[in-house]
Amino acid sequence: MVLTSTLKSQQAPCGRIVDREQYRDEDGEALVTEGLYYACGCRSIRHVYHDGSVSQNVIHHNGAVLVDELFAAE
Ligand SMILES: [Zn+2]
Structure with missing residues (x-):
């Protein structure tokens, strides 16, 4: 996982305003994970699969x- 950005004062899914780090990863099958x-401990994970889903x-x-x-x- 590669750290791509760090932002302060972002609204987390729980509603708190906290710092946020964004990571990105790609595996050998062209699957992208953001x-x-x-x-606060909340997280949001997004996967993009090679078929576009x-x-x-x-x-x-x-x-x-x-x-x-x-x-x-x-
Ligand atoms: Zn939270």
Whole structure:
């Protein structure tokens, strides 16, 4: 995972205003992962698959899954 940006005063999924780090990763199968990690512990993970479909997961810092979605390629 590569740190691509750090932003201050971002609104986390729980509503807190905290610092946020963004990471990016690509594996050998051209799968892209983008992760947003908030200082409070919330995180948002996005996967882009080689067929064009996208999955999105948002996890609250208490461990609750707020969003778990898969968008199929058009
Ligand atoms: Zn949080």
